[in-house]
Amino acid sequence: MKRPPPTLLPLLRSAFQGELLAWLFLHPGGEYAQVDLARRFGVSPSAVTREVDRLAAAGLLVTRKFGNMRMIRADTDVVVARPLTELLALTYGPVAVLGEQLAGVGGVEEAFIYGSWAARYSGEAGRVPNDVDVLVVGAADEDDLYEAARAAERQLGREVNIRRLSRGEWESPEGDPFLETVKARPLVRVEIDKDEGQ
Known part of the structure; x- marks a missing residue:
């Protein structure tokens, strides 16, 4: 399925480019195998190769070979690293x-981003949301959810509001x-990697 052009940051070529750059620059100490990035973002390895080649040529990413794997990380020494x-x-x-952030919170079964940010992410035009x-x-x-929200705010530079629902409330x-409106509008599933929360 072809995704709409990125409305969150229309300067970018694609939403995948924004997701890849955000993951790498917001995890500056991390180095990731190209195949793991393809799996994380649900794209083909060749799509990752093309994007990484472009971004490495621009000096934004650093790559190296480790056995038969290509390892990728953000170049945090480039002059645009902080503002980017x-x-x-x-x-x-x-x-x-x-x-x-939610991986470390017990009792989280699923999480979704809703509201204006989810709408922009899904391709609806409009201003970048404030929260x-x-x-x-x-x-x-x-x-615990309050603490996770505050930690996310520190990383994101914006307000994060978390609302909890039981499984029964969500399914009925x-x-x-409120729930009828939320379910009728764009929702973005938050992938919770429990291994990272250990």
């Missing part, structure tokens, strides 16, 4: 940050105007 990281945090950052609205399904402790939204 800030820009990526404000646009594509929620996808790169929220899963990691990020997150819906967590499960029995997570409210205090009838009669709840």
